[in-house]
Amino acid sequence: MNICDKKKCTSCGACAASCPKNAVKLVYNNTGEFVPQIDYDKCVGCNLCKKVCQVNEKVILKDIKRCFAAWRRDNKKRERSASGGIGTAFAEHIIKNHGIVYSAMLDYNKDVSICRITNITDLNKIQGSKYVYSYVKNSYLEVKEDLKSGKQVLYIGLPCQIAGLYSSLKKTEYSNLITVDIICHGSGSQSLWQEHVKYLQKKNSFSYDNFSFRSNRWDENYHLCFHENGKTILNLSSWEDEYFSGFLNGSLLRDSCYHCQYKQEKRVGDISIGDFIGLDKTDLPKADNGNTSVILVNSEKGENFVLANGEEIELVERAINEAVDNGPSLKGNINKYRHKRIFKIFYRLFGFHKAAKVVNIYLKVLNKLRQICFRA
Secondary structure, eight states, X not given: OOSSOTTTOOXXXXXXXXXXXXXXXXXXXXXXXXXXXXXXXXXXXXXXXHHHOTTTSOOOOBOOOEEEEEEESOHHHHTTSSSSOHHHHXXXXXXXXXXXXXXXXXXXXXXXXXXXXXXXXXXXXXXXOOOBOOBOTTHHHHHHHHHHTTOOEEEEEOHHHHHHHXXXXXXXXXXXXXXXXXXXXXXXXXHHHHHHHHHHHHHHOOOOSEEESOOSSTTTTTEEEEEETTEEEEEEETTTOHHXXXXXXXXXXXXXXXXXXXXXXXXXXXXXXXXXXXXXXXXXXXXXXXXXEEEEEOSHHHHHHHHTTTTTEXXXXXXXXXXXXXXXXXXXXXXXXXXXXXXXXXXXXXXXXXXXHHHHHHHHHHHHHHHHXXXX
């Protein structure tokens, strides 16, 4: 029995979180993707896993109410962030008001996981983009308990993870829950990422306590950087790193990323954040000296929360269509290229790095042929 169409499964974990017999586990398949697996010795056939699945059930999506260009006023706090540092600012606001934050960071196993955060000193761990599909682990169940206790909760995740949270909660409206979905290009499997990290550590001999793919530092933006105790240990540009280049060219994205129902103008979270692609900075009322975030407000609760952060964040209202018209991830799915299929074939045979190199050679040859044809 399949819980849903395998190609559309987001591995959000709602099925596992909702199973009363703990019969559903998420495991890696032979192409390195995280997928649900049913233990039929435990399964009682209640079909709850199917009923909570966002692929099988209609997900409630919200119209965008307002759009802002935004960035943190404190440049030091902003420096390590991918864009305007908005996610960290939101998280700081919640914790200062005795609430709880859930967001992706490195856990004690150095896995990228959605972790429960109650201390401001841990917020540096969520800074900088991590283009890896994070484990939700027990976060849905923990959120449910926190909401019951009356705590204010901020949950930051990919749109499919926000949808998984709502499905597992079995309702979308909690006055003390704020959800923030990341405007998403797609994500790579953590299995591929861990294989890549082991390769880099063997080659370069280093340890780390954090990493990022983006920052507001000119020498680290679109670079894979490993950090330890706040210092950069290894710095690789996107074109020289196999994982980063594979993420950008689409060869290692999850299958569901090519069938994503959230790459559109309607949004699943109370708030959506990401890079403000195509922003015309010439008419901004105040000079902006770094990457700028877009904030899409999708609910009244989200609007009230964004405006409550006005002291920490510079907010400049913009037309909604400025963000939508220029944002690829707000306009539809990316094409599933032939090199994705090439990558999967060679990955099964030889592993991540040989597969990535074959794809890179293929793309270079293809690009060369296009140049020749264009000149002709």
